Amino acid sequence: MSSLNEVLAMAGLSEADIPRIVAALVLLVSLAIWKSIKPYHPPKNVPGPPCKPFVGVLHLIDKNWSTLPDFILSYDQKFALGEFLGDGIFTADGPSWKHHRKVASQMFSRNLMRNGTTVALRQVKLLVEKLDKLTQPSSTSSTVDMQDMFFRMTIDVFASIAFGVELDSILSDKPHPFAVAFDEVQNLSQKRFRDPIWRWKRNLQLTDAERRIRKGCKTMKDFAMEVIHSKRREASNNESMGPDLLSRFLDTKNPLDGEAPGDNELRDIVMNFMIAGRDTTACALSWTLYELAKNPEVCVKVVEEIQQVCNGGDAAASRSRTFSDAEYSYENIGNLTYTHAVAMEVLRLHPSVPVDIKFAVKADKLPDGTFIPAGSSVLYSPYAMGRNEKIWGVDAKKFKPERFVDDGKISEPSQYKFTTFNAGYRLCLGKPLAMLEIKLALAMLLPRFKFSIANGHKGGYQSTLVLPMAPELMMTVTKR
């Protein structure tokens, strides 16, 4: 107490001033919290109701839309998901985004697609093996959470494509620590979007969730660094490098400064790739099995096409456990037109990213005249647009893959009508890879197993950044 008195005396204060000091501190902290909450004050000069949705309007303003991304770019993800997105394509804007987009575009080469096909085929084979075990003896059906299977499969596919490592999630009982951390950090950090004081919780490490996010990020970063260092060692020993993204990017030069990427840059590039591709594809696959179970006549047509294109019309070969990789080649998968339309129709009704948000970096007007004040957020909902009759016609809510087929070929809709993969400058770079993964998985699974909905799933979903089915996707699986 005497030392406190000394401190107070040095500041020209006495014990009687303590309540006032405490009150001033409380006021300061409250002010700081208030500033960080940034309460929403609806701008007075926005015409119409305070929140004007784009639903049904976006595709009509298509022609002028190309100017829009110039002023609506910046992301909230940068802050809420920054720890694990790092400095990658999702968190970058302006010149930095341009650079990332250029680097990322190089990834989506034909080679990546071929390697993606090989990797995905290996993982789907493991899934077939797993389902075979679960449906032993062959007349037995088994109830399986197929969404869980797809999340396991896609983390292995993307870890293999990105890092060249096998996580073995499908067959193992105990998931790899990287996979556990990846799921936990994503689930916990997306809750920050609904928490106005999350920054305080993070900075002061106040909650269990924030401590787990920090721990999970460290696990992922340590894993990524370990892989990067081992790849660098292999490269310096002149060992032949794998087809994974990390190995491909080790030696590339940044077109802006001519430098090879550093460890952190490499880590962020591959992590952004995994985050972009994994959950989105797993959700799409889950909804596809659900829709096919609800629409058996569509499933029959898909299986017939697969047998025709991949197995030369041989139904027995399409069910066989021994097959050549050539049957499921990149080219054959590319020729699955109706299956492609099915995947598009699933993604129209169940877009993996149901709502997307952008922030106006400067004030401007939408082409329809709506004023957008600087700093305000602009949302669009591919989920609502996908079900809007003004956009898709009176049968908008019907599952009808034929709407994407014209004269035996895929009829690609405008990006601004089919917004599942975003539109304009920031259009999803991974769309071809995602479509390939989905079709390949269907080509292997559907002719070999029958999937029907168990437990009367009604198609409910979880509210996260992506659109997983809720609470899971229990399916009755039977060998064909």
Ligand code: HEM
């Ligand atoms: C069904 C699967 C997928 C869907 C529905 C989807 C959807 C989207 C959406 C909506 C965006 C815009 C996000 C934003 O505005 O912040 C996006 C961006 C992106 N996606 Fe995908 N995606 C899928 C799969 C993939 C895959 C497999 C990859 C590759 C691994 C990928 C790579 C990317 C990248 C790199 C961007 C950032 C583009 C940029 O900001 O310039 N996506 N995706």
